[in-house]
Amino acid sequence: MHAKTEETRDKAAIEKTAGKIRGRPFLSERRIQARVRELAAEISKDYEGKNPLVVGLLKGAFMFYADLTRHLQMPITIDFLIASSYVMASTTGKIKIHADIREQVRGRHVILVEDIVDTGITLNHLRQNILGRSPESLKICSLLDKKDRREVDVPIDYVGFTVPNEFLVGYGLDYDNRYRNLPYISVFKKSE
Ligand code: IMP
Ligand code: MG
Numbered sequence: 001m002h003a004k005t006e007e008t009r010d011k012a013a014i015e016k017t018a019g020k021i022r023g024r025p026f027l028s029e030r031r032i033q034a035r036v037r038e039l040a041a042e043i044s045k046d047y048e049g050k051n052p053l054v055v056g057l058l059k060g061a062f063m064f065y066a067d068l069t070r071h072l073q074m075p076i077t078i079d080f081l082i083a084s085s086y087v088m089a090s091t092t093g094k095i096k097i098h099a100d101i102r103e104q105v106r107g108r109h110v111i112l113v114e115d116i117v118d119t120g121i122t123l124n125h126l127r128q129n130i131l132g133r134s135p136e137s138l139k140i141c142s143l144l145d146k147k148d149r150r151e152v153d154v155p156i157d158y159v160g161f162t163v164p165n166e167f168l169v170g171y172g173l174d175y176d177n178r179y180r181n182l183p184y185i186s187v188f189k190k191s192e
Contacts, residue, residue: 040071060115
């Protein structure tokens with residue numbers, strides 16, 4: 001995309017979010033798309049000759065998932081999992097699975113696609129859950145990694161961007177279920 005077009009679109013979208021999102025996007029559409037292609041190339045190389053089961057974690061990963069998978073060079077099986085976490089004081093917060101993977105996991109090379117890893121609680125639970133179903137292998141791909149906030153160690157095999165401890169919205173990420181459709185990622189100021 002031309003820089004000018006992108007700038008115009010970003011400006012319009014920022015106005016649309018009514019002042020809650022300030023300044024330039026934290027990650028522009030162009031930067032995200034370039035990195036997503038790099039990740040797809042890396043994953044394609046690693047899974048050459050294989051047919052992995054690529055599981056998108058909804059809702060957050062929906063946009064990243066669609067962009068990533070369209071650039072994968074090997075045959076894949078797509079599936080999704082909808083889960084939510086109960087926010088608790090401890091690191092043992094419970095995860096509820098609202099809609100499970102429908103494909104058989106046993107014997108498959110599974111790739112979990114996530115939007116952002118924060119404390120790591122969500123992914124750790126889902127990882128253990130899926131490992132319990134005896135996949136041939138399991139790898140995790142997350143667009144964003146909020147490393148400083150990690151409470152539970154969870155191996156992330158593919159990371160798009162390491163990000164600081166700020167609340168981010170756009171490109172799948174929400175605040176109160178809004179802003180998920182923005183094509184870029186911005187810092188959200190809750191107090192303003
Ligand atoms: P974790 O279990 O603490 O790693 O939480 C991960 C989940 O929290 C992500 O899948 C997101 O849904 C949500 N989350 C964490 N940080 C952000 C953020 O900056 N913006 C929007 N959602 C976030
Ligand atoms: Mg999420």
